[in-house]
Amino acid sequence: MANSRHLRVVCIALALWLLLVPGLHAQDSPRTYTVVAGDTLFVIAQRFGVSLDELVAANGITNPDRLEIGQVLIIPTPGAGPAGVPTTGDVRALPGDTIASIAQRTGQSPEELAASNGLSVYARLFPGQPLQVPRAAIPEPPLRYGAITQVRVPERLVQGRTGVVIVEARRNVTLSATWNDLPLTFLPLDAEGRRQFAYLPVPALIAPASYWLTVSYLTGDGLSVSRSWMIPVAAGGYDSQVINLPPDRGALLDPALVQAEAAKVNAVWSERTPVTYWTGPFSLPIGAEYPTTSPFGTRRSYNAGPFSDYHAGQDFGAPTGVPVFVPGDGVVLLVEMLTVRGGAVIIDHGGGVLTGYWHLSEITVQVGQAVAQGDVLGLVGNTGLSTGAHLHWELRIYGIAVDPMQFLQEPLVPLPAG
Numbered sequence: 001m002a003n004s005r006h007l008r009v010v011c012i013a014l015a016l017w018l019l020l021v022p023g024l025h026a027q028d029s030p031r032t033y034t035v036v037a038g039d040t041l042f043v044i045a046q047r048f049g050v051s052l053d054e055l056v057a058a059n060g061i062t063n064p065d066r067l068e069i070g071q072v073l074i075i076p077t078p079g080a081g082p083a084g085v086p087t088t089g090d091v092r093a094l095p096g097d098t099i100a101s102i103a104q105r106t107g108q109s110p111e112e113l114a115a116s117n118g119l120s121v122y123a124r125l126f127p128g129q130p131l132q133v134p135r136a137a138i139p140e141p142p143l144r145y146g147a148i149t150q151v152r153v154p155e156r157l158v159q160g161r162t163g164v165v166i167v168e169a170r171r172n173v174t175l176s177a178t179w180n181d182l183p184l185t186f187l188p189l190d191a192e193g194r195r196q197f198a199y200l201p202v203p204a205l206i207a208p209a210s211y212w213l214t215v216s217y218l219t220g221d222g223l224s225v226s227r228s229w230m231i232p233v234a235a236g237g238y239d240s241q242v243i244n245l246p247p248d249r250g251a252l253l254d255p256a257l258v259q260a261e262a263a264k265v266n267a268v269w270s271e272r273t274p275v276t277y278w279t280g281p282f283s284l285p286i287g288a289e290y291p292t293t294s295p296f297g298t299r300r301s302y303n304a305g306p307f308s309d310y311h312a313g314q315d316f317g318a319p320t321g322v323p324v325f326v327p328g329d330g331v332v333l334l335v336e337m338l339t340v341r342g343g344a345v346i347i348d349h350g351g352g353v354l355t356g357y358w359h360l361s362e363i364t365v366q367v368g369q370a371v372a373q374g375d376v377l378g379l380v381g382n383t384g385l386s387t388g389a390h391l392h393w394e395l396r397i398y399g400i401a402v403d404p405m406q407f408l409q410e411p412l413v414p415l416p417a418g
């Protein structure tokens with residue numbers, strides 16, 4: 001990653017920080033800095049005009065030689081004490097806190113605490129409001145901003161493909177994120193929840209450009225801190241195809257029926273189960289001898305109209321009756337004979353990842369059934385709006401259709417360390 005992007009990220013993070021804490025002056029706000037390649041604590045301390053000791057103390061650093069790229073450091077207020085250790089520190093008001101409750105927590109009298117902060121003992125506090133207390137009165141260094149040690153963000157993404165963002169923290173933090181305004185769901189990568197990940201599905205028709213990823217977490221003091229990255233999206237290099245629909249096929253369809261079917265299927269696609277049922281790469285949902293007849297992402301024009309549609313799945317040409325397999329463990333969410341999609345099955349693999357199978361002649365699973373990789377879920381057919389027997393296989397994450405074949409090649413769920 002280029003240094004310039006990091007600088008921008010820091011500026012934006014600071015801007016967001018200031019927006020999040022109304023009523024604070026800029027110079028009172030703790031600043032943060034994200035470590036980039038080549039940084040040392042000495043260089044960072046110099047840059048911000050603080051002593052090395054202050055920087056180490058503010059971040060609870062035990063081994064100054066082990067700085068990690070992407071690590072977020074708290075930049076303390078310069079010159080806070082002769083020995084580098086400030087004599088007073090901040091505690092932050094939690095929702096519902098009063099002078100009395102904070103005084104009790106920090107072992108002071110309410111009068112003392114109020115006086116040292118220039119407040120009345122009855123002052124109304126806002127959540128996140130900083131209060132000066134003697135350093136010794138702070139029970140333990142609060143994990144305010146330094147809880148997140150690393151955020152791994154893809155250098156670039158590709159139309160119709162899936163990336164992941166991995167967040168490492170010193171403790172289990174509550175994370176939320178948006179990718180181009182789409183809310184993401186974080187899943188734990190280890191038992192302690194110190195490593196978490198979320199998928200970054202890229203819509204196939206999104207214009208190649210840079211889009212924002214924003215990751216927020218709730219600090220120990222109940223504050224939300226956000227950081228943002230611009231991630232470039234490259235073109236997927238998909239083919240184009242003109243489809244001439246026979247007039248009788250299209251005429252059979254009642255638009256209201258098509259709409260109702262889409263609404264029903266989309267509601268199922270939006271499911272987000274907060275666990276993953278499967279591990280490792282997916283397997284093919286059909287015998288390897290059946291070729292792809294139409295890959296994911298192909299731009300489509302119907303009857304020479306504009307290329308405003310695309311193929312949301314992968315088609316395999318196979319005769320009616322060929323078995324269709326479950327590509328990864330999951331739970332069956334939908335089994336139905338639909339007008340457009342024909343014999344349809346949707347499987348929830350957890351974590352917002354779902355797969356769909358259309359045009360089946362027969363279905364051998366039931367809604368709510370737990371299925372394992374390799375199980376037969378049904379048979380290839382030519383039901384619904386289909387011009388010949390084939391399997392349409394679709395994979396969606398948070399409702400966004402992405403290339404299912406990527407799931408065969410890569411274990412997109414990052415494996416737990418150790």
Ligand SMILES: [Zn+2]
Nearest residue numbers: 313314315392
């Ligand atoms: Zn298809």
